[in-house]
Amino acid sequence: MQNRTVMLGLGYAGLLPFxxxxxxxxxxxxxxxxxxxxxxxxxxxxILCFLGGTIWGRVQSVEEPLMARLLISNGVVLFAVTAVLTAKVWLAAVA
Structure with missing residues (x-):
């Protein structure tokens, strides 16, 4: 099997749970x-965490790593995790 075929298969399979x-x-x-x-x-x-991890892989493959991309990818994931963990508590406090 070619890599592209596997990538497409996994991508479409990932849509099923979504x-x-x-x-x-x-x-x-x-x-x-x-x-x-x-x-x-x-x-x-x-999925968001997975996409943040792909940014790490892409940045490591270039000769001069882009520190801003690494920090932004981590920041977005940490923000999302914090939002998911605190959303119910915040909504309960407001309601």
């Missing part, structure tokens, strides 16, 4: 719908 959780959040009510929303958020966070 759309599955999205459909569950849209179609299910009460507890199953809430679990689907949490699954969607966590899967999206995992």
């Amino acid at each position: 759309y599955g959780f999205l459909a569950g959040a849209w179609l299910l009510a009460d507890w199953p719908g809430a679990v689907s929303v949490q699954g969607f958020v966590m899967y999206s966070l995992g």
Whole structure:
């Protein structure tokens, strides 16, 4: 198998949980719908972390590393993780 074929297969396979959780959040009510929303958020966070990791790989492959890209990739992931971990507490405090 060629690398491109594997990459496309994995990319499309990665859309299945994304759309599955999205459909569950849209179609299910009460507890199953809430679990689907949490699954969607966590899967999206995992994808964001994966994309941040790909930036590391790309920066390491160049001769002169771009420090700003490394810091921004980490900053975005840390912000997203913090937002996911504190969103419910913040919403509960406001409501």
